[in-house]
Every structure is written in C-alpha cells, then in structure tokens.
Amino acid sequence: MHSLQITDFHSPDILTANLITHVIDQRDGARSVVTARDMLAGLDAEGLALLRRSDHLHRQDGNPRFLCAFCGCPVHIRVRSVAASGHVDGRRAGFVHDPRPVPRDCPFASTGKASSxxxxxxxxxxxxxxxxxxxxxxxxxxxxxxxxxxxxxxxxxxxxxxxxxxxxxxxxxxxxxxxxxxxxxxxxxxxxxxxxxxxxxxxxxxxxxxxxxxxxxxxxxxxxxxxxxxxxxxxxxxxxxxxxxxxxxxxxxxxxxxxxxxxxxxxxxxxxxxxxxxxxxxxxxxxxxxAGFPAGGPPLVATDLRALALRQTLRSGNDIRAARIFDLLAASCGTPDWTAARRDHVPEAITTLATLLTGRKADASRFPDEAVSAIVNNFLRPDLSGQNSNLANRSWAFAIAQIDDSDPQVRQWVDRPKTKTRALLDAALAESAADPAQSQRLRSTWSPLLQRLFPRLKS
Ligand SMILES: [Zn+2]
CATH class of the missing domain: 3.40.1350 (Trna Endonuclease; Chain: A, domain 1)
Known part of the structure; x- marks a missing residue:
C-alpha cells in the first residue's frame, strides 16, 4: 500500500512522509478541519517552536488542541531535522498520532489496517x-x-x-x-x-x-x-x-x-x-x-453521465423518468425534489440555460432544434393570457444574465438582431430588481444544483 497525499502531488516533502493530512483545530473552543499544510507550512522557525511548545502544554493539561480529522485521536507535531529536510521553517513539520494502545479506524493508523x-x-x-x-x-x-x-x-x-x-x-x-x-x-x-x-x-x-x-x-x-x-x-x-x-x-x-x-x-x-x-x-x-472533466477547464454544461441522463430525459419529455433522475441529483446536491422544482420552474430554467449554452433545443417543446431565440423568448415572455404563469420563469432572469455575462456565444444569442431577446431579458431583470424576493429565494435554494449542471456558474 502506498500513502501519498495526492492533493499535494507537487510537494516532494509530503510524498516522503506518512503524515496526517487533515486535523481538527480546537483553538478557542472551535472545531474546524484544517489541512496540516495550511496549519504548518507557512510558519517561520520561531512560529513553529512556539506552536510546538504551547501544543505540548495543552496536551499535558489534557486539552489537546489538535485532533486527527479522520479518527478524532489527539495528534502532535513532529519535525524532521533541518539537515534532513533542508528547511528551518514549518515545511519540515507534520502531525502524527499520540501513542495509543488500540489502533483506530484511520487511514494514517500506525498499527492495524484501516477499514475503508x-x-x-x-x-x-x-x-x-x-x-x-x-x-x-x-x-x-x-x-x-x-x-x-x-x-x-x-x-x-x-x-x-x-x-x-x-x-x-x-x-x-x-x-x-x-x-x-x-x-x-x-x-x-x-x-x-x-x-x-x-x-x-x-x-x-x-x-x-x-x-x-x-x-x-x-x-x-x-x-x-x-x-x-x-x-x-x-x-x-x-x-x-x-x-x-x-x-x-x-x-x-x-x-x-x-x-x-x-x-x-x-x-x-x-x-x-x-x-x-x-x-x-x-x-x-x-x-x-x-466523468465531467473535458479538456480546457470546467465545461459550459456538465458532461458527466449522471448529468447527461437528466438532460436526455428533459429533452424527451418523459416526466416520470425525469422526476426520478432529478430526485437523485437533487439529493446529491442537497436541494429540494422534483415537486418543488416543478413549482419553481426549475426544469424550464435548466432546459433554457442548456439551450442557450449548447445552441440546440434542450427541452421537449415543438420548436425546431435550432430555434434557440424562440425557446428563450418563450421562456422570458410575459403570459398574455393574464394567468401570469411565466412570472416564475422571469424570476430566473438572473441565471440567464449570469451566463450572458460569462459566455460570448450566449451573448450572441441574446443580442441576435430582430429577436427581442435582450429586451425581454432586461425587462425580466427590471421586474426582479423591483421585487427581488422571488429571485433571491430561487438562487439560494437551487444554486448547488445549477452549479452542478452548469459548472461555469460557480465563478
Ligand atoms: Zn487518525
């Protein structure tokens, strides 16, 4: 078995040592998980000595400041010699478990095999x-x-x-x-x-x-x-x-x-x-x-198999299947389920964003495949029947504005001559600005899911 903290792949210091990568810092009664690197690597020699001394005192008093983030056992700071490491500062320091009689479930266990x-x-x-x-x-x-x-x-x-x-x-x-x-x-x-x-x-x-x-x-x-x-x-x-x-x-x-x-x-x-x-x-x-990692950085539209399944089913208009796939994705993102999503017009928002980003129809409407402007306008247009059912759609204008800001191809669609898409988007944004509660709620409720499906929305 090899032990290599791959997140620190470029740091040869970490490659050589079987040091605990994450600890719980209990300073001032808090319990935050920090990386050993963030805690130690930036310390100068004096800072390292001071931290070792105060840590030792705390452990003598029975109040260890640092615990292993994997098994919760007390840990202490171990240093490699200046000669061996080539450093005088915190880069030669790491965390190891305190001696303990019984091995625990931990990837950094010194004895016994971890039960992963x-x-x-x-x-x-x-x-x-x-x-x-x-x-x-x-x-x-x-x-x-x-x-x-x-x-x-x-x-x-x-x-x-x-x-x-x-x-x-x-x-x-x-x-x-x-x-x-x-x-x-x-x-x-x-x-x-x-x-x-x-x-x-x-x-x-x-x-x-x-x-x-x-x-x-x-x-x-x-x-x-x-x-x-x-x-x-x-x-x-x-x-x-x-x-x-x-x-x-x-x-x-x-x-x-x-x-x-x-x-x-x-x-x-x-x-x-x-x-x-x-x-x-x-x-x-x-x-x-x-797996969702095409070349060239985060994709416009998630390309992994699980996101693909949702987009396929929204495109086909099979609501029963869409609900099941949506519920699984929603659970993995910690957002509400399909019923709430339907109420908030989340499926329509997803297909409209996907249509704009891919330049192809992403929903089950009767529009032709290339009718991007018509699909987006239909989403943003006030409902003339007076039932106002598109109000929820227009509260999603913030998401369209966000991809319009970040992607030149989306901007071309929005600014396409004679389509009125820009005017409809501006009107919807003005509506949201006048009464922002609905937009804010949609954003805070559904952001994790939208970012999962449209990775560029994260930035
Ligand atoms: Zn541990």
Missing part, C-alpha cells in the same frame, strides 16, 4: 476468485495508463484525502488514480462484485467534492454480472452506461500508447425481461469527458 470501503470489499472477496481477478484488472489498468503519454502519473490504491462538502475530513483509496499531463485527476473503482448502495453513494460524493474525475469500471468479460441489482443501482442512474475493461483492451492499448475503454450501454428490453448490453470503444479524452 475498499478494505471491506477486500474482506468480502477474501478467498474467492474475484480477489485475483480484481487485482489482475487493476494492475493492467494502471499499466495501460502509464503507457499513455498523456498520463504523467498512475498508481494503484493511492490514499486521497480532502475536506468533504459537509466540512469533515474524508478519504478514499481508488483502485487506480491517474493524473493527466494537464493536471486532471482521474480515479477508477473497479467493481467486479455487486456493490452496496452506501459504497456507490459515498464514492460519488467524495470524488465530486474533491474535483476528481471518477468512473466505475467493470469487467468487460463478464457482462452477465451487470444484471445483478447492485450493478443496476450503479449503472442505470448514469444514463445506463458504464466503462468496461479487460486484458484484451489493455494489450491493444499498450501497443500504441493510447488508453482505451469499453463504453457499455445496458438497456432494458421492451418486454422488461432482459437486459441487452451493447459496447463501443472510447479513448481517454472521452472517458474524462463522461
């Missing part, structure tokens, strides 16, 4: 054939990536730590972690036995919170396994697609140094009795795109 989800899987595999197969595919996947010039790092079971969306320190050991030459991080979890729901959900959240592209990857030699419920739980919510891998594809890819994957599409037959699995080969860039 992967370790639990390993216990489930123990003594069974899956263990050997899992190891083989994992190793071959890593070798294939290392043979690809666009990859500068690939390693099995690297420890990745970070602060999760809930503010707690969190960690995973992906089966394979790769870093592209342009700095995108891509993790794979190779699943050859049906996973548990908690495993699926936990990983998805973790990698999303760490800004790491991530894929499940299955054994392409065993498509029948995909009919197990655990695999359906995993695959069907991601547009019924999943990456596959096997020895044959590894051998082929290593020959020309181009990573390849199967993209499996699992479809239910019309009689609802069978699944059909079709497959095609895709390359590294497409795999990164389908």
């Amino acid at each position: 989800p992967d370790a639990i899987d390993a216990i489930r595999f123990n003594g069974r054939q899956e263990g050997a197969r899992h190891r083989l595919l994992k190793t071959r996947l890593c070798e294939m990536l290392l043979a690809d010039k666009r990859i500068k790092f690939a390693e099995c079971e690297v420890l990745v730590t970070g602060i999760g969306a809930d503010g707690r320190a969190t960690w995973r050991r992906p089966d394979v972690l790769a870093v592209t030459t342009d700095g995108r991080r891509l993790a794979f979890d190779l699943q050859i036995a049906a996973p548990l729901l908690t495993t699926i959900d936990g990983r998805e959240r973790f990698y999303a919170s760490q800004g790491i592209a991530w894929h499940w990857i299955v054994d392409a030699n065993q498509p029948r396994l995909l009919t197990l419920q655990g695999f359906q739980d995993l695959i069907l919510p991601q547009a019924s697609r999943v990456l596959g891998f096997n020895e044959a594809i590894a051998a082929k890819s290593e020959q020309d140094g181009q990573s390849r994957f199967h993209l499996l599409h699992v479809q239910e037959d019309n009689d609802h009795r069978h699944f059909r699995v079709t497959t095609r080969l895709i390359g590294l860039e497409m795999a990164l795109g389908l």
Whole structure:
C-alpha cells in the first residue's frame, strides 16, 4: 500500500512522509478541519517552536488542541531535522498520532489496517476468485495508463484525502488514480462484485467534492454480472452506461500508447425481461469527458453521465423518468425534489440555460432544434393570457444574465438582431430588481444544483 497525499502531488516533502493530512483545530473552543499544510507550512522557525511548545502544554493539561480529522485521536507535531529536510521553517513539520494502545479506524493508523470501503470489499472477496481477478484488472489498468503519454502519473490504491462538502475530513483509496499531463485527476473503482448502495453513494460524493474525475469500471468479460441489482443501482442512474475493461483492451492499448475503454450501454428490453448490453470503444479524452472533466477547464454544461441522463430525459419529455433522475441529483446536491422544482420552474430554467449554452433545443417543446431565440423568448415572455404563469420563469432572469455575462456565444444569442431577446431579458431583470424576493429565494435554494449542471456558474 502506498500513502501519498495526492492533493499535494507537487510537494516532494509530503510524498516522503506518512503524515496526517487533515486535523481538527480546537483553538478557542472551535472545531474546524484544517489541512496540516495550511496549519504548518507557512510558519517561520520561531512560529513553529512556539506552536510546538504551547501544543505540548495543552496536551499535558489534557486539552489537546489538535485532533486527527479522520479518527478524532489527539495528534502532535513532529519535525524532521533541518539537515534532513533542508528547511528551518514549518515545511519540515507534520502531525502524527499520540501513542495509543488500540489502533483506530484511520487511514494514517500506525498499527492495524484501516477499514475503508475498499478494505471491506477486500474482506468480502477474501478467498474467492474475484480477489485475483480484481487485482489482475487493476494492475493492467494502471499499466495501460502509464503507457499513455498523456498520463504523467498512475498508481494503484493511492490514499486521497480532502475536506468533504459537509466540512469533515474524508478519504478514499481508488483502485487506480491517474493524473493527466494537464493536471486532471482521474480515479477508477473497479467493481467486479455487486456493490452496496452506501459504497456507490459515498464514492460519488467524495470524488465530486474533491474535483476528481471518477468512473466505475467493470469487467468487460463478464457482462452477465451487470444484471445483478447492485450493478443496476450503479449503472442505470448514469444514463445506463458504464466503462468496461479487460486484458484484451489493455494489450491493444499498450501497443500504441493510447488508453482505451469499453463504453457499455445496458438497456432494458421492451418486454422488461432482459437486459441487452451493447459496447463501443472510447479513448481517454472521452472517458474524462463522461466523468465531467473535458479538456480546457470546467465545461459550459456538465458532461458527466449522471448529468447527461437528466438532460436526455428533459429533452424527451418523459416526466416520470425525469422526476426520478432529478430526485437523485437533487439529493446529491442537497436541494429540494422534483415537486418543488416543478413549482419553481426549475426544469424550464435548466432546459433554457442548456439551450442557450449548447445552441440546440434542450427541452421537449415543438420548436425546431435550432430555434434557440424562440425557446428563450418563450421562456422570458410575459403570459398574455393574464394567468401570469411565466412570472416564475422571469424570476430566473438572473441565471440567464449570469451566463450572458460569462459566455460570448450566449451573448450572441441574446443580442441576435430582430429577436427581442435582450429586451425581454432586461425587462425580466427590471421586474426582479423591483421585487427581488422571488429571485433571491430561487438562487439560494437551487444554486448547488445549477452549479452542478452548469459548472461555469460557480465563478
Ligand atoms: Zn487518525
């Protein structure tokens, strides 16, 4: 097992040490999770000595200031010598656990093996054939990536730590972690036995919170396994697609140094009795795109399989399916569900934004595919029937204004001659400015979901 804090990938200091990456700082009765680096690396030599002394006193008094953010046990500051580290300041310092009689569940445990989800899987595999197969595919996947010039790092079971969306320190050991030459991080979890729901959900959240592209990857030699419920739980919510891998594809890819994957599409037959699995080969860039990390920074519209599933279903107008997919995404973003979304015209806002950003119809309306202006105007236009049902639409003008500000292509659509889109947008913005409560509520309620679907809205 290797221990490497991949978030500090460029710092050789951290590479060498098995130091705790995140601690809880209890200063002044607070309990905030901070990175060891933020706490220590900026200290000068005096600051480091002072902190070590006061920390020691606090621990003697039974009030340790720093706890391991992973297991909650007291930790203390350890330094490497000036000679060994080449530094006199806080860059040679790190946190380690205080001596303790019983090992705890912690990725930095000095004794015993941490019980991560992967370790639990390993216990489930123990003594069974899956263990050997899992190891083989994992190793071959890593070798294939290392043979690809666009990859500068690939390693099995690297420890990745970070602060999760809930503010707690969190960690995973992906089966394979790769870093592209342009700095995108891509993790794979190779699943050859049906996973548990908690495993699926936990990983998805973790990698999303760490800004790491991530894929499940299955054994392409065993498509029948995909009919197990655990695999359906995993695959069907991601547009019924999943990456596959096997020895044959590894051998082929290593020959020309181009990573390849199967993209499996699992479809239910019309009689609802069978699944059909079709497959095609895709390359590294497409795999990164389908994880939401295309080249060139955050995409205009989320490109990952889970977002794709929502957009497909909004385009098809299948409300029952849209509701289910929406509810899962909403739960992962911590926003209200489809019923509340319908009331706030969230689906219409999503499809209008997607139409503007992609230049193609994204909703199920009868407009032609290229009728971008008509679709946007229809969204923003006051309802002449007097029922005022478009009022909620117009309260979303802030979101259109935001992408209009940041994207020149959107601005071209809005300013298109003879379309009146600019006038409609300005009128809607003026309405919101006069009575901002509705817009403000929409923004605060739905921002996490909109940012999930339109990553550029974050900035
Ligand atoms: Zn710990």
